[in-house]
Amino acid sequence: MAKPPYQIWKKLSTKVIKQRIQECLHRNIDFKAQSILGIPVSSLDENVFSQDERLLESSVFLQTMVDNPNHIGCHTLGESEPFFSGTQELEREAVEIVACDILGGKLGEQDGYIAAGGTEANLQAMWIFRNYFRKESEADNSQIAILCSSDSHYSMAKGANLLDLRLIQVTVDDSTREIKKAELEERIKQAQQEGIRCFIVVSNLMTTMFGSVDDVDLYAECLTAAGAEFKIHIDAAYGGFIYPFSSTDNRITFANPNITSFTLDAHKLLQAPFGTGMFVIRKNWMQYATTDKAQYVQGMDSTLSGSRSGANAIAVWMILVTYGPHGWYEKILLLNHRTEWLSNQLSELGIKHYRHSASNIVTIRASQLAQPVIERYFLVPDSHVAPAWYKIVVMNHVTVDVLELFIEELKSRT
């Protein structure tokens, strides 16, 4: 995963990126030059959004926003709306880069799309697997459960509620944030006794609060030993653009046959505009979410979204090809260097914290921090009601200079 030789991911110059996007935009329909009568879509309103040619010429992304392509549907499946086929090509490429050169899949063997965010991508996975178990295993909702850790994002609780499924959350060790095997085995056994036959596992590739990584093999081992049916989705909304570059672990990739799908979020570490979650799944699974009632959409719709911004998809593609694999690797290396610096400083001060060695999150026990420091540095708690931990996320703007101010302040208070 994220190791050379890369199959399709290449760094491109600004000039080539611009030419490629313009060429794709030209292959979309042109609201001004053609007589387009049948669709409720147009370019952005010129009375509100500047369409000054010099401005648009200077930013191909603004140009794409103004053109306003709608990428409704899933474009790795074959047939799609022809109106925006030019820019759909760039979305397909972004999905393929992520599926193959980040997540270790084989060319042409995955489907995917740019979702509203990590929440939608997780919901899409749970929806697909619920429908799969209902169809192929003739299970009803009371026999299907979502299984994840207590550190999982709250989108799993949303999914359980929306899809009318039971949610089983296994607690993790308070210090290591690792799933407790004995408890996992016990919860599976108990669920089976209560009639659950099928498990939708959502395994974390970096949790929201800790940046911790679940042992995906542990889920597979325990569920196989219990004779249960299961499918594994990886919630890599946070870690998908980090872990493959900061770790040598290659179990959490498409090379692992137990893993069927992934969520990633480009609007987190990739610094893409909001509305750029990613859902990637092996071929022949999207059909479990195909709504054949979407008769007016060519190619039907297999996504939760419905209409969605083509400009967002292009933003993801632009970032990936602007950096290329080596540039992105260097960026993650730098963020992890800063995180390590912070973690070492905290250890020297004897401040208790958690950090996964591959992540850029440092989570400090609340008891170690004074309220004014928490407020001055906008630290985020695990719970606003009863905070036990506060996190620091080492993003692009979080330089060692900023971290040093924080450390100096901690020192002055001890």
Ligand SMILES: Cc1ncc(COP(=O)(O)O)c(C=O)c1O
């Ligand atoms: C691990 C994880 N999964 C899912 C999500 C949900 O992502 P979004 O807010 O983009 O819907 C988040 C957001 O923080 C996350 O950290």
